[in-house]
Amino acid sequence: MVARRSGVPALNLDDFYRDGDDPSLPRRFGIPDWDLPACWDDGAALAALTALAHDGAAEIPTYSIAQSRRTGTAHLEIGDAPVFIAEGIFAGELIAPLRAAGLLAEAIVLDRPVPVVFTLRLLRDLRERRKSVPILLRRGTALARQQKQDLARWTRIGLRPCGLQAAVRRLRELVQLAEAESRCRALGGSSSRLRIAAVCFLRAAPAGAAHRTELLCVRKHGTGSWMQVGGKLDPGETAREAALREVEEELGAVLQATDLEELGEFEAVAANEPGTVVRSSVFTTRAPLPSPLQVRAELAEHQWIPVTADSPPSGAGRLAPLMVQHILPALHRRG
Template structure:
């Protein structure tokens, strides 16, 4: 599926721990390499973060047959808009990647158990991963566990997809994320989208912070807000969007204009957004439950937002500078 999608792949198997690492779990008379405790989640997350922000990372080269690291290699993403992190421990990374705005989607390939058993055994025999009897015992055990594994991964936030549907989904994500990440327009004149945005501010431990939210299936954080409906003023649209997205009831008098700004749309290909931006110091309830199409939120330092999450162009180019000037 990764090959057909044409995207760079980080093989999560490269982050297994060496066979002499103390405390490795055991099963079938050998180290249980299907237990997340046999794997270095922190190192995998660090590599993915580096790939997302810098386009390159030092990745270990792991020998399955020798059960140890045998070297390192530098993985480059080039201009690819997405990276596939592939392996049975991918679900362990859903929460930390989502928290930093780097998760585009989480997919588990759903195939019949006999097919998975046969393909796994053929691969392991071809690569001489372990003695044949060990591979048969391990493969039979994993086949028995496949249904419960699938249920566990779904509970962790993965969506089951068949091979063709999964490839289609990856291609759709590629098209969307390419527009979002590159901020380049096509040959045609870009569309203009009228939106409104609301900056909720609070005093944090390191200075003023502004609330940023992320829509489901996207990677950029932005302000609460959205498109104007026919006949709405920007302030009316702001009040409506705030109620829909974070459940806070405002009055237009609660909003103070920050400015009207124009930037490349974070999630709409070949589109500019022109936004009326407001500041609101109404208290945001904590813990905050985001609603509607939103999936996540975070508080971003106005003076120094850092590099932990990707911020929308409107926020980076206009809103944060305007808040600093203010």
């Protein structure tokens, strides 16, 4: 459903189940327990994902759920798609190896009401004649009872819970980011580079919030991307000096050099300047801001977003590549 609505090509991980007559399979309800990772060939799935990422094509097994066995193979091509989806209940098993290989762009688990998931699963299984009706009902009921526990476990291992619409929006954002990076790589040495400084203003989240920390984001007039306060270094200016100057110009706040803590040096595609890569010195601060806060100079508006995971929060709008790829993950790792 997410793949269809987002237009992003997908690999169905259910095709990597092991054959039902494998004597090593765990069993429940008198049949193999297809909800346990031991029933699934994670090595073959990872190899196929790696081939798709590097070569754009892979040989994929075709699996008959009704017959509980592989029936052949198929050639899957994703063409020049900048990202693709791997979907299935065992997707979380691949987070660590994909991240280690530098292939993971995002890990999402759909968070939907239990009755909706039960109904959609049953309708799909009946339509595809996956198993007998009594088995489907017993299995569906068991999965519904443990859905909340499964969601908590998937969240712990690194998947981000999202509603359907939020997941579709996030996938489209990833496509835009990947396409922007591809255009910059195509420019090669002719791409321009900017040296900038950026400041992450942090504050404690309101009492009762699910997150602990919030990050200030700003948007410039005539643009659609949210980013950090900051800008280009003037000739002879250090990154810290530029950061202090930009904060005063854009927010009317006067900070001291000791108010800024280094987060890191990062490179990313510029959000608002095609064919440009920015190299940014990023600082953090919890220094107080004017109240009420009013952005100035070239800024149009501001917002505070939660720092919750290695990915942008839903509802935050389109975030600059520097934020998505580097700043938010670095803030989350730092805690």
